[in-house]
Amino acid sequence: xxxxxxxxxxxxxxxxxxxxxxxxxxxxxxxxxxxxxxxxxxxxxxxxxxxxxxxxxxxxxxxxxxxxxxxxxxxxxxxxxxxxxxxxxxxxxxxxxxxxxxxxxxxxxxxxxxxxxxxxxxxxxxxxxxxxxxxxxxxxxxxxxxxxxxxxxxxxxxxxxxxxxxxxxxxxxxxxxxxxxxxxxxxxxxxxxxxxxxxxxxxxxxxxxxxxxxx
Amino acid sequence: xxxxxxxxxxxxxxxxxxxxxxxxxxxxxxxxxxxxxxxxxxxxxxxxxxxxxxxxxxxxxxxxxxxxxxxxxxxxxxxxxxxxxxxxxxxxxxxxxxxxxxxxxxxxxxxxxxxxxxxxxxxxxxxxxxxxxxxxxxxxxxxxxxxxxxxxxxxxxxxxxxxxxxxxxxxxxxxxxxxxxxxxxxxxxxxxxxxxxxxxxxxxxxxxxxxxxxxxxxxxxxxxxxxxxxxxxxxxxxxxxxxxxxxxxxxxxxxxxxxxxxxxxxxxxxxxxxxxxxxxxxxxxxxxxxxxxxxxxxx
Numbered sequence: 054x055x056x057x058x059x060x061x062x063x064x065x066x067x068x069x070x071x072x073x074x075x076x077x078x079x080x081x082x083x084x085x086x087x088x089x090x091x092x093x094x095x096x097x098x099x100x101x102x103x104x105x106x107x108x109x110x111x112x113x114x115x116x117x118x119x120x121x122x123x124x125x126x127x128x129x130x131x132x133x134x135x136x137x138x139x140x141x142x143x144x145x146x147x148x149x150x151x152x153x154x155x156x157x158x159x160x161x162x163x164x165x166x167x168x169x170x171x172x173x174x175x176x177x178x179x180x181x182x183x184x185x186x187x188x189x190x191x192x193x194x195x196x197x198x199x200x201x202x203x204x205x206x207x208x209x210x211x212x213x214x215x216x217x218x219x220x221x222x223x224x225x226x227x228x229x230x231x232x233x234x235x236x237x238x239x240x241x242x243x244x245x246x247x248x249x250x251x252x253x254x255x256x257x258x259x260x261x262x263x264x265x266x267x268x
Numbered sequence: 269x270x271x272x273x274x275x276x277x278x279x280x281x282x283x284x285x286x287x288x289x290x291x292x293x294x295x296x297x298x299x300x301x302x303x304x305x306x307x308x309x310x311x312x313x314x315x316x317x318x319x320x321x322x323x324x325x326x327x328x329x330x331x332x333x334x335x336x337x338x339x340x341x342x343x344x345x346x347x348x349x350x351x352x353x354x355x356x357x358x359x360x361x362x363x364x365x366x367x368x369x370x371x372x373x374x375x376x377x378x379x380x381x382x383x384x385x386x387x388x389x390x391x392x393x394x395x396x397x398x399x400x401x402x403x404x405x406x407x408x409x410x411x412x413x414x415x416x417x418x419x420x421x422x423x424x425x426x427x428x429x430x431x432x433x434x435x436x437x438x439x440x441x442x443x444x445x446x447x448x449x450x451x452x453x454x455x456x457x458x459x460x461x462x463x464x465x466x467x468x469x470x471x472x473x474x475x476x477x478x479x480x481x482x483x484x485x486x487x488x489x490x491x492x493x494x495x496x497x498x499x500x501x502x503x504x505x506x507x508x509x510x511x512x513x514x515x516x517x518x519x520x521x522x523x524x525x526x527x528x529x530x531x532x533x534x535x536x537x538x539x540x541x542x543x544x545x546x547x548x549x550x551x552x553x554x555x556x557x558x559x560x561x562x563x564x565x566x567x
Contacts, residue, residue, distance in 0.1 A: 060372055064361050127325060128359025132376040133348040264327040267320055267357065 054138035057129055061146040065116045069150050072112040073105055080104030098165055102158045106181055109154025110188030113147035117195050120146070126266045140260035144253045147192050155185035179238045186245040190227060193252035194220070200259035207264040216259060223248055275337030277301045277423045277455030278322065283331035285317055292317050292479040294331060301422065302452035304445075306470035306487075307459035308554050314479040315459040316356060319427040322457070323353040335423055352416030353425045358408070360400045366411050367396035370418065377419035385418035391440055405432040413441060417448065424448070426458045430465060438462070442469055467550030475557050482557060487550055494553045495528040499540040509534040512556050524548070524556055 084097030120143065129139040159181055166178050197220050204213035230244045278299040285292040292314040299305045307315050320326040322333055324340055324347075333340045338347035360369045366389070374380040389396055394410040395403075403411065409432050416424060424445075430438045442465060448454050460466050466473070467487055475482040500519050508514065510527030521540075525531035528545060535543055548556075 056375070060375075064364065123362050124357040124359040126359065127355070127357050128361075130324060130345075131348065131351075131353055131359075132373070133345045134376070135345045265320075266325045267355070 054141045057142035069112040073108040076104040076108030105158035109151045113151040113192045116147045140257040183242045186242045190249040193249050196256045279334040281332050284329045295481045304456040304470045306466035306473040309476035313476045350422040352421035354412045354429045355427045358412045362401035380419045388414045424456045463551040463554050494548045495525050495545040497545040498522045499543040501540040
């Protein structure tokens with residue numbers, strides 16, 4: 054699994070770099086606009102770090118679509134790799150890429166927190182992981198939608214309605230965490246991450262039960 | 269197992285796969301090492317579905333598949349070690365060069381030979397420095413072939429491998445496949461619409477139509493037994509033995525016979541004269557069998 058993941062990351066690494074770089078342009082412009090208005094200089098840092106996290110999420114979505122479009126499972130299965138390894142690499146590739154981008158943004162935010170004015174960045178340090186967790190969840194949601202469609206195409210009678218029900222339940226819980234949960238940002242982040250991890254495991258299980266890997 | 273205790277290269281038993289409006293099988297099929305089995309049928313007959321089931325890219329509804337004595341089970345991938353599959357899609361990394369994709373394959377196949385892959389790429393005229401997304405359809409077919417031949421698998425599943433290739437490269441591909449077969453340990457299961465290619469390579473042809481196997485015939489026997497026969501006979505409506513197709517203009521008749529000895533004997537008994545017969549190409553015979561449908565089962 055690790056070899057597949059490593060090759061996937063080598064392939065998609067450039068895409069992450071380009072997406073983050075492209076994301077910096079509008080973020081920088083927004084920062085400058087804020088700078089010229091009443092906002093302080095920290096607005097530039099905040100908008101750039103947010104753009105890094107969001108761009109990492111966007112890169113993860115592109116990776117999911119790119120791998121599906123290039124029929125990657127066909128190549129991986131014919132390499133003689135166990136099915137579970139193929140399923141895991143498929144789920145983990147966008148996750149690792151997104152985490153890499155988000156981790157870089159977090160490191161910069163922590164740097165700003167430590168070096169610059171602490172009170173201006175403490176909220177940012179708390180909210181960036183929450184945004185990253187939300188994007189991780191949405192990435193797994195996209196994969197789950199692909200798996201449910203595949204299950205429906207495969208005419209797996211009871212599986213796809215059950216998977217769809219589970220997905221809708223996860224979405225409802227996600228909405229509750231987002232809107233109604235009266236808890237600290239750290240707890241919210243943990244709940245959304247747990248939800249994303251659960252979806253990821255579900256995606257692995259659904260992929261392993263596929264009846265077709267060629268569509 | 270085959271007669272000599274050596275495992276069959278491929279053994280399919282009771283294979284069934286259904287889609288809305290289409291059912292493949294059930295059928296049995298086997299292939300011994302050192303042999304080439306051609307798979308012939310019209311579009312939508314079930315050739316690619318069969319290949320995908322054998323390669324583990326589709327799960328059959330029922331039936332067992334063994335490759336070189338190992339059952340194909342989804343959880344354990346060892347049965348794929350000695351399998352090379354060229355199919356409709358390769359799954360290659362489109363933004364990497366062909367050379368980089370081949371390096372990836374080399375890192376996963378213990379038996380990969382870099383020298384062999386480069387030699388094949390040169391023979392096929394495959395550029396190693398071009399991105400896969402920029403390759404023509406023909407070059408993509410060449411890449412798929414180099415990718416499966418590079419680790420020298422003992423069973424090759426080739427689904428339309430020469431589609432999009434020019435005649436010179438097609439000839440080179442067939443030459444390479446002859447070389448692969450030379451040691452008697454490799455087996456090839458090959459589907460194509462270019463029957464002239466497969467007729468040179470295949471020991472036997474399996475005909476499939478609408479998901480059902482119509483028959484399995486040795487190419488040499490087909491070439492010997494099928495004949496186009498013309499003769500003169502004044503008799504009106506009559507049924508001639510061993511005939512797949514019969515055309516008549518007044519007393520002049522033309523038949524296609526799948527059992528020439530039987531047909532000629534019957535014509536002699538009927539008193540036909542000016543009998544002339546000519547051999548048929550494997551392509552002509554294949555078309556007759558596929559047109560004949562159920563008739564071909566008795567051929």
